[in-house]
Amino acid sequence: MQKKTRFPAQILPSVAAPKNAPVRVAGGLSAAIAQTVPSTAIQRGVSGYSSMVASQPVGAISASSQQAARERMVKRLAVLDGVHPAVIEAMRLVPRHTFIDSALVAKAYEENSLPIGYGQTISKPGVVARMLSLIMHVYAHAGARIPGRLLEVGTGCGYQAAVMSHLATEVYSIERVRGLHERARDNLRPLRVSNLHLLFGDGMAGFPSGGPYAAIISAAGGEAIPQAWTDQLAMGGRIVAPTSTDGGRQVLIVIDKTPSGLRQQALEAVHFVPLKSGVD
Numbered sequence: 001m002q003k004k005t006r007f008p009a010q011i012l013p014s015v016a017a018p019k020n021a022p023v024r025v026a027g028g029l030s031a032a033i034a035q036t037v038p039s040t041a042i043q044r045g046v047s048g049y050s051s052m053v054a055s056q057p058v059g060a061i062s063a064s065s066q067q068a069a070r071e072r073m074v075k076r077l078a079v080l081d082g083v084h085p086a087v088i089e090a091m092r093l094v095p096r097h098t099f100i101d102s103a104l105v106a107k108a109y110e111e112n113s114l115p116i117g118y119g120q121t122i123s124k125p126g127v128v129a130r131m132l133s134l135i136m137h138v139y140a141h142a143g144a145r146i147p148g149r150l151l152e153v154g155t156g157c158g159y160q161a162a163v164m165s166h167l168a169t170e171v172y173s174i175e176r177v178r179g180l181h182e183r184a185r186d187n188l189r190p191l192r193v194s195n196l197h198l199l200f201g202d203g204m205a206g207f208p209s210g211g212p213y214a215a216i217i218s219a220a221g222g223e224a225i226p227q228a229w230t231d232q233l234a235m236g237g238r239i240v241a242p243t244s245t246d247g248g249r250q251v252l253i254v255i256d257k258t259p260s261g262l263r264q265q266a267l268e269a270v271h272f273v274p275l276k277s278g279v280d
């Protein structure tokens, strides 16, 4: 029986994740496989990441100039309205340049969305900061320091998932394009993030065995919020997802699960890649 997660959804890592076990993703995808980023030890915090950056060649651009560019990026983001300090701290720790094609590393810390292959893009840093801050603020109001389980739909290159791993006890991230799922796994391997679980499958069905989730974030925009997501959301939890309006615009939708029902807000216009069903 699944343990009920109370708000603020906090769980211990030891009871959380199906480690390296095949997992069937709801929706009947027999090929769906859960993969945990392999790790012998949790290496979080500045020392783990800075040693990784120092040892990784990044073409003509030195590791120290990448780090300086990352500092400039976080300083720029930190002054934006509503950005949560924990998100800034997490973004300071994740080497964004290691998630993108080597030809694009010079742009890694600029306010750009960049191609990651398969017709998909990594979101602009400001958009990542905005979406993650929207979930952190829920917890700030509840007086909790760190959310429990998070679900990301649309792993892409794995960058946002890596940032999320610093913000929660357990993170599940699901991707429908096998090539990207594998790329994210390769990108994340050197970071040794033991609380991040990568899944291959159709995220429109969510991932019931990882839930209930404190928050669900979609990196792709659909026509509506799938019911599976609201079903898998913990009481007090929040969904943040780009969604098309009747007028054909895409806006950021926030849904809060409250004891009196689901509360929905439509925020600013955004431009995300489409949420698609099935897998490629």
Ligand code: SAH
Binding pocket: 116, 120, 121, 122, 123, 153, 154, 155, 156, 157, 158, 159, 160, 161, 174, 175, 176, 177, 180, 201, 202, 203, 204, 219, 220, 273, 274, 275, 276, 277, 278
């Ligand atoms: N968070 C990512 C952004 C990736 S772009 C990053 O940091 O790189 C959005 C991703 O959503 C794409 O990789 C796309 O393939 C994926 N996607 C679209 N529909 C999906 C679905 N139904 N299930 C899982 N992933 C989906």
